[in-house]
Amino acid sequence: MKPQKNTPSSRKLSVAVATAMLVLLALAVVSLYDFNFADSYRYILRASISPSSAPSSTSTVPDTTSSPSTVPDNSSSSSASPTNYSSSASLATTVPVEACDLTRGQWVPDDEAPYYTNLTCPFIDDLQNCMKFGKPSLEFMRWRWQPDGCDLPRFDAARFLEAMRGKSMAFVGDSLARNHLKSLLCILSQVAQPVEVLTTAEIDVTGRAVRRDFHYGSHGFNVSLFWSPFLVKANLSNAEPGLGLWDMHLDTPDARWAAHISDFDYIVLSGTNWFFRPSVYREGGRVVGRNGGAAHDAATEMPVSGAVRAAFRTALGAIAAREGFHGKALVRTVTPAHFENGEWNTGGDCVRERPFRRGERDRDAVVAEFRAAQVDALRDTAATSKRKGAELRLLDITEAMELRPDGHPSRYGHPPGGSVEGSFVVDCLHWCLPGPIDLWSELLFQMLAAHQ
Structure with a gap:
């Protein structure tokens, strides 16, 4: 064939x-x-995600016309089942950043180096310089925040400074506001370092400078820190600082910062811990209440969370009503302390070396009350601010920071035998730098600069 x-x-x-x-x-x-x-x-997806998206509905203050469900409800973290630590979650990203609630998630192991160290950043206060004073374990720097269903991009210092060109930002509050400011300055030090503008400083009755200013000349960006632990007008009614009796005027903003509202494009408000100090509350000059630590014949006891709500409402109302302010005001939610086996003055300490798993520990009732008070204050003033051209937002870090008992200085924020803030010997309130507090600046970047 x-x-x-x-x-x-x-x-x-x-x-x-x-x-x-x-x-x-x-x-x-x-x-x-x-x-x-x-x-x-394992982290290629995290590095490759563009930081050009910003969270919207989850970080924006809910409109008063919206239902209460639009407010992120983090009143308890115990409803979620415990989750094993795993870095593989970063490879399961399916939700874009702008559609993700960046405030809900867990801490996962991270091999990337921190943004800075105590040798590369000159702005770290000794009080939070855990590396300098020999914190035994540095594992607290080897975790990153993993939101549910998406990734939180790294902080882009160059992009942040470019977005802030010609603008100004104020941090108003207590020592945790300073802690946050130093975190931001340290992260930005990868690209540029500011010059502190030295003036004749006004010293508060507590011995702290009322205002400090930092200027980035190459970008025309100014950052200011205002010491105002109550946000409203407050005076010591006796000569003893520290835990002396305070007169707190809940309906009068602290003029030391409020007089400068229109000078800023962004204002970050924070502060809750000082409200535990013995105080008498006044409105219209009249005594309307006191907290449990204050003795006053003419005052009935008032929940501390009620004073927090009133003070934040007054501060936000002052911002919303100020002519010429058309920027953004952010309220950083309460951050918990992690004293165990005692309080700050009764032998408590924080010696854990790993984050809590989500659901491992119930939210402290006082922390939940304080956060709810802050959210209520934002809701009460959101409508007014929109009519005036200002925008109010929630920088919600409470859930994430509740899970980080390992990130405090403990007794490693000072030389052996020294003290920290006043009579603090063991510090389970402030945060090591670098450390988990750098998350606050990462979220700040997403809220203010990532979309520009």
């Missing part, structure tokens, strides 16, 4: 089959390479 000749149609069929087989083989090789590459570099 003679061999059959190949027809043009049979040759075309053979070429098509061969081509298809080669394509399938190439796809298999590429898939195997991608699988191995992703397995070797």
Whole structure:
């Protein structure tokens, strides 16, 4: 039998089959390479996500016309089942950042180096310089915040400074406001370092400077820190600082910062811990209440959370009503202390070396009350602020920070035998730098600069 000749149609069929087989083989090789590459570099997805998206509905203060469900409800973290620590969550990202609640999540292991160290940043106060004073474990720097269903991009210092060109920002509050400011300055020090503008400083009755200013000349960006632990007008009614009796005027903003509202594009308000100090509350000059630590014949006891709500409402109302302010005001929610086996003055300490798993520990009732008071104050003033051209937002860090008992200085914010803030010997309130507090600046970046 003679061999059959190949027809043009049979040759075309053979070429098509061969081509298809080669394509399938190439796809298999590429898939195997991608699988191995992703397995070797677990954090590639985190690094590759563009930081150009910003959270919207979850970080914006809910409109008063919206239902209460629009407010992120973090009143208890115990409803979620405990989650094992895993870095693989970063490879399961399916939700874009702008559609994700960045405030709900867990802490997962992270191999990336911190943004800075105590050798690269000159702004770290000794009180939070845990590396300098020999904190035994530095594991607290090896975790990152993993929101549910998406990734939180790294802080882009160059992009933040560019977005802030020609603008100004004020941090108003207590020593945790200063803690936050120093975190931001340290992260930005990767790109530029500011000059502190030295003036004749006004000293508060507690011995602290009322105002400090930092200027980034290359970007025309100014950052200011105002010491105002109650946000409203408050005076010591006796000569003893520290835990002396305070007169707190709940309906009068502290003029030391409120007089400068229109000078700023962004204002970050914070402060809750000082409200525990013995205080008498006044409105319209009249005594309307006191807290449990204050004795006053004409005053009935008032919940401390009620004073927090009133003070934040007054502060936010002053911002909303100020002519010429068309920027953003952010309320940083309460951050918990982690004293265990005693309080700050009764032998308590914080010696844990790992974060809590979500659901491992119930939210402290006082922390829940304080956060609810802050959210209520924002809701009460949000409508007014929109009419005036200002925008109010919630920088909600409470849930994330509740899980970080390992991130405090403990007794490593001072030389052996020294003290921290006043009579603090063990500090389970402030945060090590670098440390989990750098999350506050990462969230701040997303809220203010990532979308610009």
